[in-house]
Amino acid sequence: MELTIKDIHQAHKRIAPHIHRTPILQSQLLNQMIGCELYFKAENFQKIGAFKARGACNAVFSMDNASLQKGVITHSSGNHGAALAWAAALRGAPCTVVMPENAPQVKKDAVAGYGAHIELCEPTMAAREGTVVRLISEQGSTLVHPYDSDVIIAGQGTAALELLEQIDEPVDIVMAPIGGGGLLGGTGICVKAQSNARVIGAEPEQAKDAWLGLQRGERLAEYSPNTIADGLRATVGVRNFEVMRETVDEILLCSEERIVEAMRLIWTRLKVIVEPSCAVPLAAIIDQPEQFQGKRVAIILTGGNVDLDSLPW
Amino acid sequence: MELTIKDIHQAHKRIAPHIHRTPILQSQLLNQMIGCELYFKAENFQKIGAFKARGACNAVFSMDNASLQKGVITHSSGNHGAALAWAAALRGAPCTVVMPENAPQVKKDAVAGYGAHIELCEPTMAAREGTVVRLISEQGSTLVHPYDSDVIIAGQGTAALELLEQIDEPVDIVMAPIGGGGLLGGTGICVKAQSNARVIGAEPEQAKDAWLGLQRGERLAEYSPNTIADGLRATVGVRNFEVMRETVDEILLCSEERIVEAMRLIWTRLKVIVEPSCAVPLAAIIDQPEQFQGKRVAIILTGGNVDLDSLPW
Numbered sequence A, B: 001m002e003l004t005i006k007d008i009h010q011a012h013k014r015i016a017p018h019i020h021r022t023p024i025l026q027s028q029l030l031n032q033m034i035g036c037e038l039y040f041k042a043e044n045f046q047k048i049g050a051f052k053a054r055g056a057c058n059a060v061f062s063m064d065n066a067s068l069q070k071g072v073i074t075h076s077s078g079n080h081g082a083a084l085a086w087a088a089a090l091r092g093a094p095c096t097v098v099m100p101e102n103a104p105q106v107k108k109d110a111v112a113g114y115g116a117h118i119e120l121c122e123p124t125m126a127a128r129e130g131t132v133v134r135l136i137s138e139q140g141s142t143l144v145h146p147y148d149s150d151v152i153i154a155g156q157g158t159a160a161l162e163l164l165e166q167i168d169e170p171v172d173i174v175m176a177p178i179g180g181g182g183l184l185g186g187t188g189i190c191v192k193a194q195s196n197a198r199v200i201g202a203e204p205e206q207a208k209d210a211w212l213g214l215q216r217g218e219r220l221a222e223y224s225p226n227t228i229a230d231g232l233r234a235t236v237g238v239r240n241f242e243v244m245r246e247t248v249d250e251i252l253l254c255s256e257e258r259i260v261e262a263m264r265l266i267w268t269r270l271k272v273i274v275e276p277s278c279a280v281p282l283a284a285i286i287d288q289p290e291q292f293q294g295k296r297v298a299i300i301l302t303g304g305n306v307d308l309d310s311l312p313w
Helices: A005-015 A028-034 A052-060 A065-069 A079-090 A105-113 A125-139 A150-156 A158-166 A182-194 A209-216 A238-247 A256-270 A276-287 B005-015 B028-034 B052-060 B065-070 B079-090 B105-113 B125-139 B150-156 B158-166 B182-194 B209-216 B238-247 B256-270 B276-287
Strands: A037-042 A072-075 A095-100 A117-121 A173-177 A198-204 A250-254 A296-301 B037-042 B072-075 B095-100 B117-121 B173-177 B198-204 B250-254 B296-301
Touching: A005 A052, A005 A150, A005 A158, A005 A182, A028 A037, A028 A256, A028 A276, A037 A158, A052 A079, A052 A150, A052 A158, A072 A079, A072 A125, A079 A095, A079 A105, A095 A105, A095 A125, A105 A117, A117 A125, A150 A158, A150 A182, A150 A238, A158 A173, A158 A182, A158 A296, A173 A182, A173 A276, A182 A198, A182 A238, A198 A209, A198 A276, A209 A238, A209 A250, A250 A256, A250 A276, A256 A276, A276 A296, B005 B052, B005 B150, B005 B158, B005 B182, B028 B037, B028 B256, B028 B276, B037 B158, B052 B079, B052 B150, B052 B158, B072 B079, B072 B125, B079 B095, B079 B105, B095 B105, B095 B125, B105 B117, B117 B125, B150 B158, B150 B182, B150 B238, B158 B173, B158 B182, B158 B296, B173 B182, B173 B276, B182 B198, B182 B238, B198 B209, B198 B276, B209 B238, B209 B250, B250 B256, B250 B276, B256 B276, B276 B296
Parallel strands: A037 A296, A072 A095, A095 A117, A173 A198, A173 A296, A198 A250, B037 B296, B072 B095, B095 B117, B173 B198, B173 B296, B198 B250
Antiparallel strands: none
């Protein structure tokens, strides 16, 4: 594995002037309810409202000017698209985002708001990738993949880097949800290099391609997720699967019902707006509480871009 | 006016070990939309989810043990009740909260959760006060009024004290909504003593008893509010009216529609859960933007105790 903690430190130095150092949130009442000490890294307060700003910013600020002038392109169900649009705008580069037709309107608006061009396609991974390939051959633009890329994984790992600095005492467990595996991959590299904490990923039962892949010892190339956690519908990437195999101790699953319950708990107890994806680690803890009792557990809240007109309760 | 900045400093010293020093939130996108630099003091992150923890804590920690043993009592449509229940529990004192039958369930649950006894009554100020008087004569308990009291006003003023310390450059305007006038009264005393900023109160058009009172030069003893901002339905107190006359530069009004719009803006841009009452100052700015353009404006977000099953959109 070539990707190391050095890459994450370099990424952090590169992106720190542009991103927020998001706070750690806690709730005594929530801790009492769950039976462990929870630390939430609030990436819903991050630029563009999600951790994806970290990876996209690292990618764009790693590029040379000649490539940037031809533009960047990506496919995304939402937050990575907004992140790349935002990061490209910081360097004055053209940006195209291929989005599935069924992406939440609030995420389409965000991408458009940062001045990127949106190209809609059918909501399948094949259609997304096909459209990207076609546009790259037409435009000569550079693909910034939403997760299957070292520069993205290193960028996403900076959230865990800050988290370990911000919490005074050593944590026992660090958790993140799994979509394409960019966040959990970067988190795994960082946490294993900097601490003795366990790294636990969380997935909806109805989007458990990473869990299945690790069980079988082989990444699933295709999988049809069906979860409310719209940020976790991507299939784990090739590079991400390799990194997760080496750095992730365990993946826990949770039901859709529990995701909604955990999301409400975060909203009402922490008083912050988070996406359903953010609630997946807490949902997994509620479903399988044993190993968490009395432990210090850090959870990365991934984003807060929610359509207030279609809440899940 | 006997109440001074010294009382607020003393209150802050008294309550600081028990309350949160809540953060200041900002959003560049929101600032661009509104055309001024907004600083939000996030009292929705305060103990019990609202600034009311400050005044109640100051009241309870100002009492002697003999009085405390007979208990404290109050009437409240919600947050002050939870605040007094919480503060009383810190000192092991019995607490009774008289609540209108139509108070949000989430607020009743909070009061009960801190171990206080709830006494329900009709949703009129007369019924609330009548019930309190009856129970005091039965129990010998001490009334901790939700707003019409120097010790409460001084406690609520500590939010502005922190706010002025937390914002690096001097602010031009400090705003708070007006329910009974505890928060705005304390804010007025503090801001006038510590800065050159204007102090502006904000009220719903459908709960404008403070605005009418200041227009007429006389406090309204009775008024029937009809606003979504459930935290602002109280009638301004006697002491509060005196303090506001001396320290508040202006009161601005806003429509119910605009309150909902401003609340959504805070939810989506700041990613925090706030009550409708919190949105009233921003709603007033949106309705009357002239004097705010290009200014540095601090707004106290009063609380975040919302019933997620009955959101106003």
